[in-house]
Amino acid sequence: MKQFKTYCLTSLPLIVFLLIWEFLVSPIGKNTFLFSKPSLILKSLKENTINLILPYDFLITGLETLLGFLLGNLIGILLGFGLWYSTKLAEISRPYIIAIGSVPVFALAPITIIWFGTGIFAKVMLATISTFTIALIQAYTGAKNADKNQIKLLKTFGANKNQIFFKIIIPSSLTWVLSSLKLNVSFALLGAFIGEFISAENGLGFRMIKASSLYNTSLLFSALLYFLILSFIFNYAINILEKKVLFWKEKSN
Amino acid sequence: MIKVKNICKHFETTNGKELLFNNLSFEVPNGQFLSILGPNGCGKSTLFNLITGVDSNYAGKIIINSNSNPIHKSVSYMLQNDLLLPWLPVIDNIIIGGTIQGMSKAELIEKSNYYLNLLKIEHLKNKYPTNLSGGERQKVALIRTIILGTEILLLDEPFSAIDYNTRLELQATIYKYAEENNTTVILVSHDIDEAIAVSDRIIILGAKPNGIILDISIELEIKNRNPVTARQHSEFAKYFKTVWENYPR
Numbered sequence A: 001m002k003q004f005k006t007y008c009l010t011s012l013p014l015i016v017f018l019l020i021w022e023f024l025v026s027p028i029g030k031n032t033f034l035f036s037k038p039s040l041i042l043k044s045l046k047e048n049t050i051n052l053i054l055p056y057d058f059l060i061t062g063l064e065t066l067l068g069f070l071l072g073n074l075i076g077i078l079l080g081f082g083l084w085y086s087t088k089l090a091e092i093s094r095p096y097i098i099a100i101g102s103v104p105v106f107a108l109a110p111i112t113i114i115w116f117g118t119g120i121f122a123k124v125m126l127a128t129i130s131t132f133t134i135a136l137i138q139a140y141t142g143a144k145n146a147d148k149n150q151i152k153l154l155k156t157f158g159a160n161k162n163q164i165f166f167k168i169i170i171p172s173s174l175t176w177v178l179s180s181l182k183l184n185v186s187f188a189l190l191g192a193f194i195g196e197f198i199s200a201e202n203g204l205g206f207r208m209i210k211a212s213s214l215y216n217t218s219l220l221f222s223a224l225l226y227f228l229i230l231s232f233i234f235n236y237a238i239n240i241l242e243k244k245v246l247f248w249k250e251k252s253n
Numbered sequence B: 001m002i003k004v005k006n007i008c009k010h011f012e013t014t015n016g017k018e019l020l021f022n023n024l025s026f027e028v029p030n031g032q033f034l035s036i037l038g039p040n041g042c043g044k045s046t047l048f049n050l051i052t053g054v055d056s057n058y059a060g061k062i063i064i065n066s067n068s069n070p071i072h073k074s075v076s077y078m079l080q081n082d083l084l085l086p087w088l089p090v091i092d093n094i095i096i097g098g099t100i101q102g103m104s105k106a107e108l109i110e111k112s113n114y115y116l117n118l119l120k121i122e123h124l125k126n127k128y129p130t131n132l133s134g135g136e137r138q139k140v141a142l143i144r145t146i147i148l149g150t151e152i153l154l155l156d157e158p159f160s161a162i163d164y165n166t167r168l169e170l171q172a173t174i175y176k177y178a179e180e181n182n183t184t185v186i187l188v189s190h191d192i193d194e195a196i197a198v199s200d201r202i203i204i205l206g207a208k209p210n211g212i213i214l215d216i217s218i219e220l221e222i223k224n225r226n227p228v229t230a231r232q233h234s235e236f237a238k239y240f241k242t243v244w245e246n247y248p249r
Helices: A002-025 A029-035 A038-050 A053-085 A087-102 A105-116 A120-144 A148-156 A161-198 A204-213 A217-245 A247-252 B044-052 B090-100 B105-118 B134-146 B164-181 B192-198 B227-232 B236-246
Strands: B002-013 B016-028 B033-037 B059-064 B075-078 B152-156 B184-189 B201-205 B212-217
Touching: A002 A029, A002 A038, A029 A217, A038 A053, A038 A217, A053 A087, A053 A120, A053 A161, A053 A204, A053 A217, A087 A120, A105 A120, A105 A161, A120 A161, A148 A161, A148 B044, A148 B075, A161 A204, A161 A217, A161 B090, A204 A217, A217 A247, B002 B044, B016 B044, B016 B059, B016 B212, B033 B192, B044 B059, B044 B075, B044 B152, B044 B184, B075 B134, B090 B105, B090 B134, B105 B134, B134 B152, B134 B164, B152 B164, B164 B184, B164 B192, B164 B227, B184 B192, B192 B227, B192 B236, B201 B236, B212 B236, B227 B236
Parallel strands: B033 B184, B033 B201, B075 B152, B152 B184
Antiparallel strands: B002 B016, B002 B059, B201 B212
16 A cells, blocks of 8 residues: 555656646647647557557667677676786776776767668667776776775685685675676666667657657657667666676675 | 785874884794783774785785694684674574585584584574574684684674673683684783783784884683683782783873
């Protein structure tokens, strides 16, 4: 009952917002063209879902995001942990990491399209580039912030660097890694979206750009809703992963 | 046997190098329970880092059992902070040192169960450290240390953050363990009572770089000596007075 009440209270602002939107826009015809309204968006959503246009775009963008997310995080995490192994390498690579991290992904989009074409691979690459730096920095910071006394204790047991890495560094960095995964959901979506924005024939980003150029605001909002669903799915999956990986925190509570 | 010979140790401060030990020398024969007392910053914990090899940046020589084994095979180390790994259950925390050293897992678990029963925390073996009280955590850390069966135990203020009853219980466990296994123990402490109750000998380190300012044997003739009976001994007050009068303030 208490949970139901919370759901109602959470939904209330959205319902009020939708009602205001619906009834404020309706009486003035011109505004409907610019702003659309919930009932029209719902109609467009239904039509474009039944004719499979939006579900197909959803799958394409989802696949690009997923592959880019996995690739970017995998490379970033491996390199981040790798830098823990060599302080010298970490020092040498620091300016390059900062340089890569400070270039906006939008600036890299044109060259990515030239190198990897207009297909799905270019979008995957953009999503990879978007997520890589955060994953790397978070993994490295997590590794560097591992408890020095825990490391010292393992050294007194005679542990070598690999044993310290697997028994202390990885488990204690997981909180950092998981928070980077959460952050990177948005960045991977952004990378895929930018790729589709620059050049594509499918995908939610492409659909939104096309709808925008045709002033089809209802379709634009429908695609945006699919985008939100995609983001929710990713976040939900990360939350489940977090519970599985950081199970000891749950047990502690 | 531990031989600490002419140790000189500097450490870096904002004002340059500062001398911590100047020709520090002492020996601890096999089976002796030695307590080292001293004010904060006199280098008690640093000395342990040197003995365990965690810090090798010093002049002089430290010889442990003729240095025939790697240090970790002869020495185990227990700190004030229990340093239990929160992602491992109690039993895995206990056997971690042994598994790193390649000891048999079955044997380690058997030994763990013995000590878990002895300290009455058998029911906690599958719990995670954050579910444990401070005293329970320290008991687990103690088992993790003694399960390695090394000839030398280094205890760095292991009882300072726990309640009095648990402290006495742990002191008694360590004392009995050391006695039964002829283990050499060095205990670093701030607590004069504790040091007299469990030790065969007490060293007081002065403020840096003075080195040893008192080195006395504690001889309490009691049958079944333990930290409680030791405190009740008629000589206890005499030792307390000697240590107290020499303790740097």
